[in-house]
Amino acid sequence: xxxxxxLRNRIRSVKNTRQITKAMKMVSAAKLRRSQERAQSARPxxxxxxxxxxxxxxxxxxxxxxALMVPATGRRVELVMFTADRGLxxxxxxxxxxxxxxxxxxxxxxxxxxxxxxxxxKGHDVLKRQLKSRVRRVHTGLTxxxxxxxxxxxxxxxxxxxxxxxxxxxxxxxxxxxxSALSIELTWKQVIPMTVDTLEEVRGGAxxxxxxxxxxxxxxxxxxxxxxxxxxxxxSDASEQGARMTAMDNAVRNAGDMIRKLGIKYNRTRxxxxxxxxxxxxxxxxxxKG
Numbered sequence: 250x251x252x253x254x255x256l257r258n259r260i261r262s263v264k265n266t267r268q269i270t271k272a273m274k275m276v277s278a279a280k281l282r283r284s285q286e287r288a289q290s291a292r293p294x295x296x297x298x299x300x301x302x303x304x305x306x307x308x309x310x311x312x313x314x315x316a317l318m319v320p321a322t323g324r325r326v327e328l329v330m331f332t333a334d335r336g337l338x339x340x341x342x343x344x345x346x347x348x349x350x351x352x353x354x355x356x357x358x359x360x361x362x363x364x365x366x367x368x369x370x371k372g373h374d375v376l377k378r379q380l381k382s383r384v385r386r387v388h389t390g391l392t393x394x395x396x397x398x399x400x401x402x403x404x405x406x407x408x409x410x411x412x413x414x415x416x417x418x419x420x421x422x423x424x425x426x427x428x429s430a431l432s433i434e435l436t437w438k439q440v441i442p443m444t445v446d447t448l449e450e451v452r453g454g455a456x457x458x459x460x461x462x463x464x465x466x467x468x469x470x471x472x473x474x475x476x477x478x479x480x481x482x483x484x485s486d487a488s489e490q491g492a493r494m495t496a497m498d499n500a501v502r503n504a505g506d507m508i509r510k511l512g513i514k515y516n517r518t519r520x521x522x523x524x525x526x527x528x529x530x531x532x533x534x535x536x537x538k539g
Contacts, residue, residue, distance in 0.1 A: 253522065256515040260508060267504035273337065274497035277490050281430065284487035287395075288427050295480040298473045302443060305466050316413075317470040318442055323418030324361045327385075327441075328352065329408070329478075331424035331485040332372030334389055339499075341425060341433070341492035342371040348435055349423055353380060364417060368404060368482070385416075392486045397479045404482075405475040412441050424481040425488035430495055433488040440477045443470060 306318060330349045332342045349372075353363045366386045367373035373387040388403050408420055420441035425433040 252518055253515065256511060256518060260511045260515065263504050263507050263511065267501055267508070270497045270500040270504065274494055274501060277494035277497060281487065281490040281494055284483065284490045285427065288483045288487040291476075291480045291483050295476050298469075298476045302466065302469060302473050305469070309466070315467040315470055316442075317474065318466060321418040321442055325417045325419070326356055326361050326363050327366060327408070327411070327417035327420045328363060329366045329368060329404070329420060329422045329481075330372050330376075331422070331481055332367070332369035333485075333489045334370040334392065336371060337496060338489055338493035339496040341489055342369075342375075344435060345423060345425065346372055346375050349376070350379065352423070353383065366404075366408070369485075385411075391482060392489075395482060395486060397475070400479045400482050401475045405471075405478045408441065408478070409471055409474065417441075422477065422481045424485040425492075426484045427487035427491060430491040433492060436481075436484070438477060438481065440474050443473060443477075 328349055330345055332345050336342065349365065353365070356363045363383060364385045365376060365380060365383050366388070367376060367384060368388045368391065370387075370389045373384065373389070376384050386407060391400060391403060411417060412420065419439060422436075422438045422440055424436055424438075426436045428434055
């Protein structure tokens with residue numbers, strides 16, 4: 250009977266867990282719709298800004314352009330890693346952390362000095378133990394009220410100020426791009442100095458700008474960096490919600506399978522106990538007859 254009681258308690262516990270994971274799945278599904286719309290809305294503007302910068306960059310010598318456009322000559326690299334503030338989202342966080350850890354080791358082997366800015370608590374919790382002093386900054390809670398202005402003030406302003414102060418020479422964003430609820434893609438994007446694909450049609454018949462192209466670029470590039478950082482944030486947020494919804498859906502199905510298996514085991518154990526009791530009763534009756 251003690252074994253039957255423990256099985257009943259375990260079945261009850263798994264059912265409670267299934268209710269929690271089912272509720273988390275529904276919440277993530279609702280958040281995913283909003284996050285997906287925001288990510289898809291940010292993509293055209295981000296691409297347009299890069300095309301505009303590329304059109305301007307095609308007409309000037311990069312060596313004499315704004316500082317955010319001049320090819321880097323130093324060996325100090327800043328990695329900006331985007332993870333979630335919470336777990337229970339499958340391999341969403343661990344995939345980014347593994348990639349950053351591997352990249353840091355590779356860059357340091359080639360003689361670079363690497364520092365990391367963590368956007369999201371989960372990445373910081375891991376890297377502060379593994380990479381220690383290499384973690385320079387951490388920003389958390391951005392996805393609770395994610396706006397362009399807030400991302401610009403919290404993340405981009407620090408990056409631009411640190412670059413102007415000579416803290417690093419190259420800045421690379423590492424984040425997950427949302428493809429679907431079942432598919433995300435790890436993305437690396439260098440934003441400082443910004444590298445863009447110049448347009449062939451611009452080289453053929455370039456328009457004239459007033460003031461000079463370098464002056465326009467000097468004003469446009471900081472905004473371009475802000476747009477790329479915000480784009481990375483909204484893509485990461487949509488990927489997180491999709492990964493969490495998928496993970497919770499798997500958890501609900503696994504809990505259902507476990508409940509069925511425990512139910513079968515409970516019924517077999519109960520049947521065996523009843524059979525044993527019947528055998529004892531029959532044995533006792535036979536002994537009384539004798």
